[in-house]
Amino acid sequence: MAKRGSRRATATRQQRNGKQEPPLAGWRLWLKRTLVWGTGLAVLALLFLGVAVVFAERSLPSYATLQATQPGQTIVVRARDGSELIELGxxxxxxxxxxxxxxxxxxxxxxxxxxxxxxxxxxxxxxxxxxxxxxxxxxxxxxxxxxxxxxxxxxxxxxxxxxxxxxxxxxxxxxxxxxxxxxxxxxxxxxxxxxxxxxxxxxxxxxxxxxxxxxxxxxxxxxxxxxxxxxxxxxxxxxxxxxxxxxxxxxxxxxxxxxxxxxxxxxxxxxxxVKLKKDTNQNSVRYFTDWALPQLEVLLPDTTEPIEVWTTLDPGMQNAASNAIKANVPKGAQGALVSLDRDGAILAMVGGTDYVTSNYNRATEAMRQPGSAWKLFVYLAALEAGYTPDDRVKDVPVTIDGWSPRNSGGSFAGEMDVRSAFAYSKNTVAAQLGNEVGFGTVASMAKRFGITTPISTYPSMVLGSSEVRVIEMTRAFAEISAGGFTVEPYGIVKVTTTGGQVLYQHEDTRKAQLVPDYVAAGMTDLLQTTVATGTGRAAQIGRPVAGKTGTTSSNKDGWFLGFSSGITTGVWMGRDDAKPVSGLHGGSAPARAFSAYMKVAVKDRPVEQFKTDLKLPEWQMEPDEEHMYGDPGDYYYIDEQGNLVEPNKPDQAGQMPFPPDSEQGSAPGNGQQPQQQPTPAPPSNGRPGDNPQAASDDFLNRATGRGGGTTQRTEPRQSGPRSVTIQPTPQN
Structure with missing residues (x-):
């Protein structure tokens, strides 16, 4: 009572003296409330945490029990044929x-x-x-x-x-x-x-x-x-x-x-x-198991019981791959190999010459420049833009934005067809084609085919200046072998308990068409010629082979990637420190290793001829304006940057879905059909006349039916091969 009276007296005095303090308002009030509520919530949280810790402490096993508990899991890894590859435990x-x-x-x-x-x-x-x-x-x-x-x-x-x-x-x-x-x-x-x-x-x-x-x-x-x-x-x-x-x-x-x-x-x-114990119980199989087994954390539910992992690896092919790398890799260099079946199953994987010496997996982790093997994406973009293997181009000196590419040997062959330019890996032609279709378009094509590493869009990118992984390049070539459809590499078929209960079963992913079949056929034509008469002749195995060599500056990297009878294999060789390797070319040691391995890999498979017949769409053959772009339902879509968009195919209800927005990457979400569908069209922008062109003026005049030299094509040819000029994509 005395205190209350004192406060009342104090308030009265403050009123008399005109010094009454105003009530808290504005940010001061909110700050006070925040502090009060924050403190209260913190106290409640600490109480709750304390209770949780006490309950957890009471439920913990004793020290002796924990001492007897053995962590870890026994894993038996099996090969494609069911044989045991390795037991990890x-x-x-x-x-x-x-x-x-x-x-x-x-x-x-x-x-x-x-x-x-x-x-x-x-x-x-x-x-x-x-x-x-x-x-x-x-x-x-x-x-x-x-x-x-x-x-x-x-x-x-x-x-x-x-x-x-x-x-x-x-x-x-x-x-x-x-x-x-x-x-x-x-x-x-x-x-x-x-x-x-x-x-x-x-x-x-x-x-x-x-x-x-x-x-x-x-x-x-x-x-x-x-x-x-x-x-x-x-x-x-x-x-x-x-x-x-x-x-x-x-x-x-x-x-x-x-x-x-x-x-x-x-x-x-x-x-x-440091005196280390020599561990000889390792081999090239460990490159594969080190890559595949960490995937179990994603594929499996929580389990600590012993399991068996059934993989795609073929023991005979793995042994042949390891021997092919060791027998052909230059002294002081390393080698890597990835081999895929037509469905993406990994048949063999070698990440280096000796797992005991180095367990670094160069097949899946190392990023190296692919050299001319990158031209796969340049020519894919050109074929998609309208070129065919028979079209005429010119191997002549060119300069693009101050960059002047040179061919190996420094010579120029003049006019030739696209097929020969690719087979003999003419850098000047690749540069011109990349400039015509746009370097951004080439980069988008590479991403479309599964390249996930950063890609530059400078002119020199057409010669493979961007670093890539062996497994991703091999996948891209496998997708050409598959007719332009996606191929997803995988290594685990199923996982079971020792009692046979299936914990995981691989399911084939839905295939998406990356490029039209005639583009894949044209690319296969070019790749086949490279091995038959071009830079990849050392990769011949006595049956049809399609592939491409790759060599980087100063012989730092050598590549060969190709396919035959449904098996696609990529080989890389070079030094880990990226120093030059004397005499290393894609057409030498890597191509020989490819050949040595593939002769074993395909020996029990029937010989398969490649499908290289070009069945061009109507927009490339029909002269009528209304047939310029073909049937939208039969085509696929790419956005303005050349990235693949879902095909415009009828769904199960017979409705024609609207292709996803090129920027948002998804279809309209209101459930209504749009008023208007975009018509897929081949790229057909004009190209400035001062940029180098791959096709001759005379050929362009005949192909377009016009006399304007490098002007934009407005009418397609009625039949046969033709050439297209495309304005380069603006570079950022």
């Missing part, structure tokens, strides 16, 4: 108690994985705040923030899905582990169970695998090597890449030095002092 060493683990091993792991391990409560607020700050200030991805305790919780109880729900459960379990066990017990559980690659779980198994001695004898350098493996076991495996393992170990030692755990004299690894 966990390898466990003897359990080490906390006092048996060498202190350098503990220090190395804490330094590289969780420097505040001894001070946090399972989740590291400082590390999390730093990761969020880095993400908010420009990094596209939120960096890894898992502590050792969180990693242990994930390894013991959760999966590796990157979902918010999993991360929240991981944090709760980590705090529960910290509540139940000591730091030394948590670190011992982690070091005895974490995966170090090659099937080795725990430091005891890893030490015996890599150094042939127990973990109790690990040195500082050896501890750093093992600790460095956690981030990427296959990349930093010392039995696969000693240099990479040492570089990673030096990073670990540097962190240990910064944190005061070792002296300056111990902060470097001497590679010669």
């Amino acid at each position: 966990p390898s466990y060493g003897q359990w080490l108690d906390p006092d048996q683990i060498p202190q350098p091993m503990k220090d190395a792991m804490v330094s590289v994985e969780d420097r505040r391990f001894y001070s946090h409560f399972g989740v590291d607020p400082i590390g999390l705040a730093r990761a969020v700050y880095v993400w908010m200030t420009g990094d596209r991805r939120l960096g890894a923030t898992s502590t050792i305790t969180q990693q242990l919780a994930r390894n013991l109880f959760l999966n590796s899905n990157r979902s918010l729900d999993r991360k929240l459960r991981e944090g709760v379990l980590a705090m529960a582990l910290e509540l139940k066990f000591s730091k030394q017990e948590i670190l011992a559980l982690y070091l005895n169970k974490v995966y170090f690659g090659g099937g080795a779980y725990g430091i005891e198994s890893a030490s015996r695998k890599f150094f042939s001695h127990p973990a109790t004898h690990l040195s500082v350098s050896e501890s750093a090597i093992i600790a460095g493996l956690v981030k990427a076991p296959s990349r930093y495996s010392p039995t696969a890449d000693v240099d990479a393992a040492v570089r990673r170990a030096n990073v670990v030692l540097s962190l240990m030095r910064e944190q005061g755990r070792i002296s300056a004299s111990e902060a470097a690894v001497d590679p010669s002092a």
Whole structure:
């Protein structure tokens, strides 16, 4: 009562003195409410988190139970014929108690994985705040923030899905582990169970695998090597890449030095002092399994029981592919090979000359310039624009935006047909064609055929200056072999339990037409001539083969890609450091390796003749204006940048769907048929007269029925081959 009276008296005095404070309003009121409600919600969240942690702690198994639990999964990988390729499974060493683990091993792991391990409560607020700050200030991805305790919780109880729900459960379990066990017990559980690659779980198994001695004898350098493996076991495996393992170990030692755990004299690894155990139980099959098995995380539901993975790999073809690369690769260089069946099944994959020496998969990971093999997309764009293999072009000196391409050997052949220009890989003709159809159009064609790496649109791009992967280039050639339809590479046919229960079954993806069949037929014509009489003659195998060579400047890369009897194979050779390789040409070692492999791959398949007859659409043959563009229902659509749009085919109800908007990539969402459908048309823009042209003026006059030289075509020829001039796509 006294206090209330005092407040009332104070208010009265303030009124008398004219000093009454106004009530809060505006942003001050909202700030106060935000603080009050925010504080209340934070308190409720902390209470809820505390309850969750306590309940989780009570449900955790005992230390002895966790010690007896063995993580990992036994996986038997089977070949196309059902034979066993390799068995991958966990390898466990003897359990080490906390006092048996060498202190350098503990220090190395804490330094590289969780420097505040001894001070946090399972989740590291400082590390999390730093990761969020880095993400908010420009990094596209939120960096890894898992502590050792969180990693242990994930390894013991959760999966590796990157979902918010999993991360929240991981944090709760980590705090529960910290509540139940000591730091030394948590670190011992982690070091005895974490995966170090090659099937080795725990430091005891890893030490015996890599150094042939127990973990109790690990040195500082050896501890750093093992600790460095956690981030990427296959990349930093010392039995696969000693240099990479040492570089990673030096990073670990540097962190240990910064944190005061070792002296300056111990902060470097001497590679010669590290005695590694030789691992001979590896072969080229591992390139394939390393690529295929990580896909199980996406294909399978959560399961830890033993499984069998049935793959597309053919053991005989894989052996032939490995031998072909080893027998033909130049000294000091590396080689890669990918072979696809007509449905996209991977029959063979070689990522290097020796998996034990280097497990880096050059078939699926390395990005290298394709050289003239890139002309596949240039000529596809030209054929789609209206060229045919018989059309006449000119191999003459040209300059485009200050760039003057040169042919190999420096000579020029003058007028020739498109077929010969491609077969002999004439750079000047490719440059002219790329300029006519537009360099952006060529880039879009490459993307249409499955190239996912960045593509430049400078004029020199027509000669293969953009880097690509072997598997993607092989896929593009396979799609030509398939008549212009999509081919999706895959390696896993099915996954079963050891009892035969099917957990996953591969299903063929829906085929989409990338280019009209006459364009694919024309391209096959060009590719076949390259092997028969052009630069790819070394790839002949005694039956029809279609393919293309590729050589980059200074002989840094050599390619051959081609197909026969339904099998498409891509071969690349070069040095990892991109230094020149003496005598390396696409038509030499890569073509010979292709031939050696393909002779084995197709020996049990019937000889197949290529379909190269050009059945041109009406818009290329009919003189009548109304037939200029053909039947919209029989054509396919591309947007203004040349990207493929869904074909305008009738659906099951017999309705003609509207093609997706070229910018939005989807059809109208109101369920109504549009008032007007766009008519698909071949590109037919004019081209400035000062740009170089591939076709001769005389031929253009005859082809278009006009006398304007390089003017735009307004009427198609009635029959036979013809030439088209296209305005280059504006470059950004």
